[in-house]
Amino acid sequence: MYKDSFFIPFKEHHDSIIIDATQSKSYTYEEVYSQIEGIAAGIEALQLAKHSIVVIYGYKNAFKSLLLFFSCLKCDLIPFLVETGGLSKITDLKFNALIAEAAVTDSIVENATAQKVNDAYVYYNLHDDIYIGDENDLLVVSSSGTTAGTPKKILLGKQQTIANIASNREAMAITKDDVTLVLLPVSYSYGLIAQFLTHFFTGAKIVLGERLLGILQLPQLFQKHQITNVFMTPLLARLILYYYQKIPKIKNNLRFMTMGGDKPHLPTFQNVFRLFSCSIYSTYGLAEAGPRVATCKYTDVPEQDSEACIGLVNPGITLRVAHTEKYQDKYNDTPIGYLQIESPSIYLGYIRGNVLDKPASNAVLTTKDIVVKKDNRYFILGREGDFIEYKDRIIWFNSLSDELYHAPEVLKVSIRKDSEDRMEIGVFHRNKINVPEVEQALKDKYDLHAGDHYDLKLIEFNNTYYK
Template sequence: MEITRFLSNLEANHNVVLSEFQASLTGRELYYSISEFAAELENSGFEKGSAALVRMTNSISSVIAFFGVLKAGGVVFVGNPYDPIPRVCQVIKQFGVECFFADKPSVFAVQNTFAMQVIESEVNEHLNGRMFSYSLSKVNEPAIAESKKALNPITDAQVAIFSSGTTGQPKAILHSARNVFINAQRHCDAVGLRSDDVIAGFLPIYYSYGLVANLIASLVKGSKFVFQARSSQLDPLWANENKISVLALTPYFGQRLDVDIPSLRMLTFGGDALSSEAANILKSKFAGCELYSTYGLTEAGPRVASWRFDHQDIPSGLIVPLGEPLAGCELELLSHSDDATDLGELVVKTSTRTLGYFYGVERGVEMPDWPEGKVKTGDLFMKTNEHFYFVSRDKEMIVQNGEKLFPPVIESIIRHIDGVIDVRVEGIFDQEKGQIARAKIHADIEIPASKLRRSLLKELPHASIPADFVFVDHIERSATGKKLTKAVKHEGQGTEPAV
């Protein structure tokens, strides 16, 4: 599906497709809002192939700006609305951004760094908010020229999603809008999304799972997508008032969700490993709902596979299986060692693979040294009885005295010990053993280390038990509930954690 076909489908849809607070837009109204925004952008001198940074808050105005840039022929860079302003300025310079779209406070904060023309745009007559933008051509002209030169060979590049990757420095994962729409449609088909569904806009849309598998999938299908007012928790009153039928969450939030939503028919989970214990809790909490575990990574489009588990028995102590690959995807394991043919790195062959990494105007666009049409995920899987089971990110695997330890497996066991709220297992350098595993545990009661070891010994060999247990006040997580990990140099791997 091309952007023109997507917009044509919107124009023909007279049903409400997007809603927030008291404002709602039909597909036709959204189409005209996008068209007006694109026309304003073109009239301001914006040229095809130019980079535009959109600060993607969960709002209708962000959606209009995102698709408006695409319609105007630009490359839309998906901005994290929580990025501090100095980082925003760094991105503007590094990637040769021509226009910056954001709320008024963000725009005027950036103005303290750059002297730019400010454009105030009425996003839509039905909305209270305005979208403000900076035309950066006056002060950023050399970088803009270099950006266009770098992106020009990648003629299909239209969507750029940031990743800090393994170096901690921002780089943009490039996709064509066509592939993003295809990937969203394939996800719709895999989980059985319906045009009469009401989809919760709870996940952040600057996050590829929330953007493609949640927002764009809803618009492609013609469903109704409803933004919740900014909150770290799902509002049950809001969910029931809007008769939400589809909810996408990370496993972390799913396990903590305690709401009664009679209209809910389906939940999808992605962004982190889903343990069998967590899956069984979700099956009990949401009996009668369709439950899907989904896997993907931004480089792949992003969705790769899904597995419906509400009627499945899941072996204890394992992460739920990868499931069926989406249409157009093929999966294989790249053997991790000569003596372990059942353990290896997952490699995905997909027609929606990234067009490459854009490192900025100085370094340009590069494609990793991957096999043709394939993505090396950096995720280790074990194949058992024709199922692929996730065991660890390759860079997070711990080798303790020669024994391989897989943090997600250990965490899933500790997490279900009475009193444990959250846990993170990480490798620490040790002069004698190479590495030792340390388990950081957030608990609401005192738990003796002996009890922790006994619980782990029921599921793991003695050599796989963490050498150290440390109790902490909290475990750092992202806005989506994913574990925060430090950037580690690890060449040749997929660089965006699985989502």
Template structure:
């Protein structure tokens, strides 16, 4: 089965293949510094960092790390929110010949200990409050190799302090760690010895639990990251005149590539706001007028639901993409009506360094007439996708199977886990665990995760299809569907629903609505109304938490 029919949809004259300008992130960064040193590359509230200033600050940090025994191939963990410190630490890691390790700032003692120990990180750059609450005890426990600790403050690099995020934040003096800004000042003007990483050297480890639940460090290489930063640029027709709204967490692959990588490549300003707070981000949109963003659909829902938001607020965002979770057509249409945003779908994984598929900019994703699913797009540059059945063989066009992806953005494996690599990436082809199909025109549709399928009396029910129907109800804000035990059917369908502000609906009404709009074996037998659905920091709804509460 060929994935090439999509070429007809991408637009006449647009290339099928991408020839990268840069093969390493450090080459990409250095080229931008040489080309446009005065370009603003970070806007953090009222603080600004130019490329030249980022270059100088990362030189200073890299020099400080090397002075403290950091060596080529060593790992530095970045335990931060969406702050300038993350970008400074990332570039400094490369200049010191090292590897960054991206860590979710929501992780607690057990999780941080595992990630630091598994990665073998010798250095830790973290927010001062995270160090006080979690990091200090982890380092002191002796269960990791960390010997260099550097802290940063959420207040660094800004002057106008937003009370919604920082009302109780102060910058303490931490005796058992070095302060990032102090180090940068002490080493200002120092440059580390030049390094030339190979395209196949690891640039950053990003941890994914995958289908087993055991955290695995994906080996995101310089080539992987640089290729897909350029994919974003060319697929979405981005230029240095654009401004990037950085709402995806920077520790997540979407934020790393779709925000940081793109900003360093173009170069263009990356607008950061510490963490996602819809009111704060809405103000940042009004102030900085971003033109491009990529975010989970829940981010767009939250922004659209702000009581004082208007379509004029979003007028500058002419290029808006959503990834991380499927989009129901009804949700896309509702956001468009409230904000004027034309949300394009994008699909990828940690192991594909963000996009493997995307809706071409300016195109309208089709809706499958049978399932009602909105297309996730077509394979991006230089990427081949197969749809495989249970036997590992390709299935015919239109049939559901597992996506298997091969391309220059696919990671070579997992950190110190050869068995997991062999199982998930045999022969360099990623087995995603996501199921869907390709239509006769080459558009791809995501059905669901393999593990989320519900078996109701022998019938397969995909939660995504039930959720899409629920989203067409005018009172539904968010929905998640899981399987629950049933004495008669073995397993049956349950929906968790949060309602839109000012709307009302009973569980019985929602059950009846679904029953009238889908086959009898698919509709939810029970609906539970909740104020909010549990989500990851990237905005993806956590079905597993709902299963555990059922």
């Protein structure tokens, strides 16, 4: 039943358009579906076990990835889109097959059966004891694109994802008249579900770009396709700001931009408003919750000392604070604790090997985000443990990072601490960083001194991150 829902838009909106901007090719939804049927027939001939996992690996072209994604769904398989270089992070998963754009030499396929299907290299019979799910299993996503070590494998359901898509459409009033530019990888739940599938189900025009090339071609893409919205992570926004720091404004017809996947930070907000002059939706969510949960619409630049409210809760979702005494004395009588999400879009579980570790509840998720509730609004302080205690106060890494994002060369900040609350602040950057300026900012705002309270680690940004 729910499987068919993912193919209805191809017929319902048969004359809507998907554009592969990297190849300068345009297809109607009907033409895309025809390609999917051809690919699915080749995969079906392999007689892979129904509801087993197929890894779609190393495709840089989003359009090709999506053709394979839908082809797997059509064959009752569970797709898992994995970026180039990510094979080492899926060795803990008992998947059934791997589809790649180029021949794979990794040891993970050394005992597999290999076959060409259309232009794809397919390796199957990889494991004897593969994971077998059921008809509601939709896809697998990784817990984070930036997690060190082996990320968790999150299983999302068809029914749950359809509910999240409907919630997204209503929260941002997305219509068939919208034209969305996809620069985020479709292996990322925010790019695939929140952006692509939400617009696909609406029958909107979808322009698939490639992240770095798309950034460099942004003015041309805006003008050529009359783009009405772009979904961004704060890192993607800062990459755009870096390349256009000498441009006062990019001409556009944007109805809105979104920033999700991480806290946007005030300097990023300010500069995005300057460059695009359009509304910004700051979105909160996580893959385990569907992924979209709440939306905060900004029509003007937030005030200098404003706190980051997560905004209006998306339709069909309820939030609450799971109270904890740990921080209560630092915040007087303000309700503080873990953010709890009640949603019809909760994940099905984490897959470890061939076993599904189901969540404690299929309706309520307790996150690791610490929030305070004021005037019936929720404000995220940071992740559990992401703070230091200094001079009888808590300094959250989120607020600390705000001081580092003023320089356009700073693209990403990563903060860790040891048992003594001494921090390692990793600054991913382009071009030279003015280290004394960074150190002075932390000294002025927090009285934190380099060497005593933290070590600064400068890391040349290499385009492997998207959030």
